[in-house]
Amino acid sequence: MMVESNASYSVESLKCAIISKFGVDARFYTCSAENLTADDLIAFLREKGKFIAQADGFSTSPDKICNH
Numbered sequence: 001m002m003v004e005s006n007a008s009y010s011v012e013s014l015k016c017a018i019i020s021k022f023g024v025d026a027r028f029y030t031c032s033a034e035n036l037t038a039d040d041l042i043a044f045l046r047e048k049g050k051f052i053a054q055a056d057g058f059s060t061s062p063d064k065i066c067n068h
Contacts, residue, residue, distance in 0.1 A: 001017070001018070001021060003061065006059075007059065008054040008058065009058060010057045011042055015038050015039065018038040031068055049064075050065075052064070
């Protein structure tokens, strides 16, 4: 979603975009975590270094995505 949007986000704007696209009750899974809320997912991605700092927030790129 972030790569496709080609946008820069703040934590709050990313959370709003996730909820808008997937709903407030959505849960997310990664290769090493499961049952994540939007807040959990954002914290997880930040911790794993998936975000790229921008002047107005952060973004990501395809090379930051695991393919396993």
